Amino acid sequence: MRTDFAFVAVMMLAAVLLMGFALVGASILRPKKPSKAKLETYECGMETVGDAWVQFRVQYYIFALIFVLFDVGGIFLFPFAVAYNSLPLYAIVIVILFILTLLGSLLYAWRKGVLQWD
Amino acid sequence: MTLQQILFIVISLVVLGSAVLVVTTRNLFHAALFLVVSFFGVAGFYVLLDAGFFAAAQVLVYIGAISILFIFAVMLTRDVITAQRGNSQWQAAAIVAGVIFLIMALLLGPFSVTIRGREFGNANWPFAMDGNAIKAAPGNFVGILGTGLVDLNQYGVPFLLAAVLLLVAMVGAIWVARELRGREAERAAAETAVDDADMDANQPVQEPLPLIETETHEAHDSRNAAATEKH
Amino acid sequence: MTVFEVINNILKIVGDAVAAFIISILGAGGLADFVIMLLAALIICSICAVAFMGLTYAERKIVARIQDRIGPNQAGPYGLLQPIADGIKMFTKEDTTPAEADRWVYNLAPLVIAVFALLTYAVIPFAPGVVGTNLNIGVFYVIAVGSGSTVAILMAGWGSNNKYSLLGAFRTVAQLVGYEVPMLLNVLPVVMLAGSMSLVDIVERQTLSNGGNGIPFILMAPLSALIFLISGIAETGRSPFDLLEAESEIVAGFHVEYSGMKFALFFLGEYVNALAVSIMFTVLFLGGYAGPILPPYVWLLLKVAAVFTLLMWLRGTLPRVRVDQLMSFNWKFLVPMSIVNVILVMVIGKVFVADAVLAQSNGGIAVPPIVQALILFTSSIALLLASLLLVARQARQLRLVEAEDIEKRVAQNKVAAAKVVAQ
């Protein structure tokens, strides 16, 4: 198990090396003539008004909430899926109940109208 | 020092260092990013502990989902740069946390200190095992976990209760966080008006929050918006 | 060993020879293992980088043909040197960092996104015995690594300190997390049918040789395959789900402030992810390297090329969807349908069991694998048709209501106009 993951760590190292090499190489090769106009925040040539702090809609948060729900459900569903072939039929009923409970909160969000993007 | 010991020490330094930055840095967005680093290090611990499934679950749930919730919440409350690192009692909190850590370390490790002739801690702690004598974990523990979770004689009931907990949490969170609209919004406004009238005169009047809607709606006319080439 | 076998296993033979060579120099041990792994990882990463260059060229040429244009044709014969010209440009272009940017976050974001995109390739089986590492949680690992890029996108958006970047990042993340859910749910039927999360096991189950029955999972779970492909396209932010970038309409979303090499890394991440989605689709549903006569790696290459061409075709022809359509389509159609599909596969797979021994011990009717596949296929298609009919009826009702509304307004206007005339 651990030795299997060694390659993942090495892969991470290799990717960082390769990409870091590209970034460093580019920073050596490229010209560097910053001017005030270049360093301005890009807003299609308009003057920037205020900073980037704008009020966001709570809807983003609610989408992330439902995502969290199914993500956490996934932690339970994947072990079940691995064991699926050797399970008796009544175990399936329990899992269906589990999934329907998850679906319940999606339907609640739907009924409350928070899935409507406007 | 074996390679794994070195890895363990490096990962602990990453986890603990970024955890300290989480609780001390003033910029909350940076705190959330250090939280992500800390979570990633904990996933490294799980790999060292042969629990690869939980390492992936840690990345999926904590980094992919919970940290997104945190960052969204930070953006939604707009209070990103806090004025102070801690509140008025932060020194006391530091002392309390430090003392609790020392007590825990004494209880958990095979150390002991002698204060005025009395020994605290346990130098012969039974769990100070170094793991070379430990049984190998079953390779396919994920399948065994799956079997146990849906077995009513083992963890079937907690499994279903977990779903119910998630359902309740989501319903509550959506109910609390959603923006009121239409008739609901009118009713809520009427209620707040009544509340305002009831309120003490010396309470500060709460200005209603203007929802600054900065998002412009690019009218995507799907007919003429044929995908064009990149450059 | 026959010539045939050598050709079939050429990747593994070369790999073993290189590994033996390294061990003969460094001696067997941790260091040699590390060097071999590092070499393998570097090769995989470089192949990804080269594939990225090739794919940009192929995509621009093919999409141009679809849209009746010529595409790149200046650099070299048929514009073949275009990717190299682009690469030189990326290396030598001035790279500006906005003065207001949060420097560390801004500079780290492209690196994080590229690394997470490349990490997927650590578990992909390219041929029998040729795989970075055969994790027994393979699919789950791929999904987990795929979800890691959301943080990088938020880093890019926040680090730029530009409100359009931040808004773009928010929208991109809302799209990514949304389409991650059907992706996660539709991998489940595959894992259930294969009985393992390891990608090697999943491929082996679809081959004829090693304990598999030769039926690719696209025939057993066609609906899952379809939804997986759709959500995969949306995950990589390609057309028709690329409205968050929409180069032709709005500024490019979360990476508007990036230029030069850092922009190239975002671009690389996008293409490497798109390639990863096509490879994952091939591995999960089309049987990976399984196939008769031709060597396995050629089969994998052919299948991946076919899937990627499909992606390009979609990109060249389909119009962009609207943001509200994007969200509704996911949460109100794909996710509920995926859930019903998972339950359907779960129940049918348990009632009609392909394995006679398991059918005896767990209950259920023992059927040959091909019959089980047939039942699964028919029921999935039936579910798809039923949900499409449902949606079509709803849409028709909506249209009727709208039409009535319009008629009413027209009538009112007529009355008003008549009044004005009368006055």
Place this chain on the structure above:
Amino acid sequence: MINGIPLYWYLIVSAALFCIGLYGVMARKNVIAVIMGVELMLNAVNINLIAFWRYITPTSISGITFAAFIFVVAAAEAAVGLALIISIYRNTRSVDPEKIDSMKL
């Protein structure tokens, strides 16, 4: 094999992580940072559970099952907690735990 890492190393690191989280909960002036502290504490708990599972009962699944449930609890806690904070912020424009002291918003 678990080459030479004793169990108490994990326990002490997780105790340290727990105490850092505890400090965050007690000392931060922003409720979101407080919840970040809580998440750190939950992670410390999870390290403990999985370490005990690996070293003491690797053949039983009780340890990892508890760890899986901690994931659920952590997600639910973060979801509800942050939703409450967003709601409170909407009404009072403050995320300072010392100022949020009225029961009725």
